Amino acid sequence: MVNGFFLGNELIALAAVDSGVKSAYAYPGTPSSEILLAFSKFAPERYAQWSLNEKIALELAAGEAISGSSTLCCMKMVGLNVAADPLFSVAYTGVDGAMVLVSADDPGPYSSQTEQDSRMYAVSAKMPVLDPCNPQDAYRLTMLGYQISEKYRLPVMVRPVMRVCHSRQNFEAGDVSKEPIHGQFSKNTPRWAATPKFRRILHEKLNKNLDLLAAEMAPKIPEKRYDMAVVASGYAYAMAKDVINEMNLPFDMIKVDMPFPLDKQFVIEAEMVYDRIVVLEETFPVIEHNFTIKTVGRLTGLVPSEGELTVDIIADILFKTAGMTRKTDKAEITTSETPVQLKPRLCAGCGHRPAFYAMKLAAPSGIFPGDIGCYTLGVNLDAVDTCICMGASVTFAEAMKRSNPDRPVICTIGDSTFFHTxxxxxxxxxVNSAPIVVAILDNETTAMTGFQPVPHKTGKLTIEQACQGAGVRHIAKVDPYNLKKGVEALKQALAYAHTDNSPAVVIFTKECVTKTRYKNKKIAEITDACTDCTICYEKFECPAIYRDKAKRMAKIDETACVGCMVCIQVCPQKAIGVKK
Amino acid sequence: MIQGVICGKGGQGVITLNAMIGTLAANMGIPAVSAETHGMAMRGGSVATYIKIGECLSAAVAEGSADFIISLTKDEALRNLNYIKKDGVIIVDTDEPFDISGVKIISLPASDMAEKEFGGRIYGGQVLLGILLGCFDGIDTEKALEILETAPKISIRAIEYGVRYAQTH
Known part of the structure; x- marks a missing residue:
């Protein structure tokens, strides 16, 4: 391999390959999704699986690691909520081979429901956690994670934030790839099948191991130059180090590779050496909780408790603590122009859009619980009323119906999310006789996170079979591009649910529009019959239709239109046709 | 150290352009770090990447410290104005006039030019990259073009076109 410019996620995968990982398991989620793909790219002969959900992925990775093999498991932090059950248990049993769990956090948040800190799970489960500061560091710490895991026979967490996962950095890959480590299961009932009595023993052993590991990994206190120090981990360390170097600020820097377990002796010494310590980390005060009176950070209100830490926030904090004034070379710009706000929208020709539109036509007074995926953007069409977590559309539909028995309830869930939870x-x-309609929006891929495969495209099962297996007796399949049929199918499903007191399913199947290759496509055209009623570009919100201000009518963006022709069915004036 | 912001709409090739600049730096033996936004933004939202070329650990560009902004739309250039420093340069792909003062602006209809010259609007980004290479004293243009020789021929031609544009305007 040559000197390249690699994504943090790629370097995590490369480190796993170089450490001798035999099998990798993951469920996609921004910002973690590229890791498994890169693992397969670097080592196509090794086993990689997109599991149905994060709990399954973690159990598979742990099961192989308990058999003495070396494994990788990747997810985003909200996925770790799903995988929390095995996480806590495997922390006690440990592994016989090696296992690294990558849980990617999303301070901001940019594409998540929360700003939770996976390191809090590590603390709670008593699992060692490493916090890389940039892509090169992610490679180094993932390698180190496998070394710790092999030495102490413990699973190790690596927690990169989005800015590490999705940063690129120059990296010279060497020739260090280890052969994949295969193991054999050796029976050990008190460990692998520990009853509560043995669990206490495992817990005690774990605590001793963590103390040894903390001492081995104690952060280094540098030769003292200043009376103040910054103690930091992760991307916050990288930003603070850059600010201190560029602006010559009077702080010593201490990098914490492993926020948990943190060596107690290190904390005592650091507080003896320095008059003032600033702790910078994302997103919870995991390191800071170990320190006492001389320390400032999130617990003292100096560091904001929500939102991503930016370099400007960090610079302001450091200048303030140093008692200095920050000056910038910012250009003084005058302009009369203001930028138009862009909001994310479903693509032109997306099959989800007419499915949402059909729901609103079939049940104008309906309640529409939504779920996690591209189709959360159904909020733009007023067809997503709740969005909580993976799979909660169906359960919320049951709950909403029980609380609002007089209103129709139609929930939407994507194909990948359907199989997830x-x-x-x-x-x-x-089982509980909920008269709801479940609309499964099947685009035959996991689109939002980069088109990972879905179970029903393996040809081994179908969505209908899964619904039948769950006990559903009314299942309809429609092409969402046919708006009339979509509305009819939903009305029939609502009627069935009402009379039979049982859930009905409507599956809207349309290949993700980004995967469709259009040849000699026909496109739509607006005629003079247009009254500028705004429905096609505002209510239906097709990104390929905009308002021609001069002519006061709708206009087709010919490069964006993919010719789904649903707008023809939506237009109440019959003012849209196929362009000849 | 050179710091910059590359921005545009999802799908316009912002991330590709950023990776090209970083790969170029890496192959010239200069360390570089960049940060991208993925996910939701991909569906037509705003996309911005930040890049620092030189000795550093993070890609975080502070307000008022960018040496350049490359923007594939006028709106995104306006949205990221707070990053540009006094003697920085903003290179924008737009066919509209740009009412702005207090900073050096190079605005041109790069995508239209690319469509005419190279048969694809997507090469507009490479034209802008060429302009960056051509107008920056800190970058060895000759050496950069030498390194880029392995890239697709049409991309090289678009970059060279941009370099010439910068030298003649």
Missing amino acids: GVAGLTNAV
Whole structure:
């Protein structure tokens, strides 16, 4: 491999390959999704699996690691909530081979429901956690993670934030790839099948191991130059180090590679050496909680408790603590122009859009619980009323119906999300006689996170079979491009749910529009019959239609239109046709 | 150290352009770090990447410290104005006039030019990259073009076109 410009996620994958990982398991989620893909790219002969959800991925990675193999498991932090059950248990049993769990955090948040800190899970489960500061560091710490895991026979967490996952950095890859480590399961009931009595023993052993590891990994206190120090981990360290170097600020820098377990002796010494310590980390005060009176950070209100830490926030904090004034070379710009705000929208020709539109036509007074994926953007069409977590559309539909029995309830869930956690909720709705309609928006891929594969495209099962298996007796399949049929299918499903007191399913299947290759495509055209009623570009919100201000009518963006022709069915004036 | 912001709409090739600049630096033996936004933004939202070329650990560009902004739309250039420093340069792909003062602006219809010259609007980004290479004293243009020789021929031609544009305007 040559000197290249690599994504943090790629270097995490490369480190796993170089450490001798045999199998990798993941469920996609921004910002973690590229890791498994890169693992397969670097080592196509090794095993890689997109599991149905994060709990399954973690159990598979742990199961192989308990068998003595070396494994990798990747997810985003909200996925770790799903995987929390095995996480806590495997922290006690440890592994016989090696295992690194990568849980990617999203301070901001940019594409998540929360700003939770995976390191808090590590503390709570008592699992060592490493916090890389940039892509090169992510490679180094993932390698180190495998070394710790092999030495102490413990699973190790690596927690990169989005800015590490999605940063690129120059990196010279060497020739260090280790052969994949295969193990054999050796029975050890008190460990692998520990009853509560043995769990206490495992817990005690774990605590001793953590103390040894903390001492081995104690952060280094540098030769003292200043009376103040910054103690930091992760991307906050990288930003603080850059600011201190560029602006010559009077702080010593201490990097914490492993925020948990943190060596107690290090904390005592640091507080003896320095008059003032600033702790910078994302997003919870995990390191800071170990320090006492001489220390400032999030617990003292100096560091904001929400939102991403930016270089400007860090610079302001350091200048303020140093008692200095920050000056910038900012250009003084005058302009009369203001930028138009862009909001994310479903693509032109996306099959989800007419499905949402059909729901509103079929049930104008309906309640529409939504779910996690591209189709959360159904909020733009007023067809997503709730968005909580993976799979919660179906359970919320059951709950909403119980609380609002007089209103129709139609929930939407994508194909990947349906298999992730939707099936269990649907089974519960059947067993408990919930008269709801579940609209499965099947675009045959996991689109939002980069088109990872979905279970029903393996040819081994179908969505209908899964619904039948869950006990659903009314299942309809429609092409969302046919708006009339979509509305009819939803009305029939609502009627069935009402009379049979049971959930009905409507599957809207349309290949993701970004995957469709259009040849000699026909496009739509607005005629003079247009009255500028705004429905096609505002209510239907097609990004390929905009308002021609001069002519006061709608206009087709010919490069964006993919010719789905749903707008023809939506237009109440019959003012849209196929361009000849 | 050179710091910059590259921005545009999702799908316009912002991330590709950023990777090209970083790869160029890496192959010239200069360390570089950049940061991208993915996910939701991909569906037509605003996309911005930040890049620092030189000895540094993070890609975080502070307000008022960018040496350049390359923007594939006028709106995104306006949205990121707070990053540019006094003697910085803003290179924008737009066919509209740009009412702005207090900073050096190079605005041109790069995508239209690329469509005419190279048969694709997507090469507009490479034209802008060429302009950056051509107008920056800190970059060895000759050496950069030498390194880029392995890139697709049409991309090289678009970059060279940009370099010439910068030298003649």
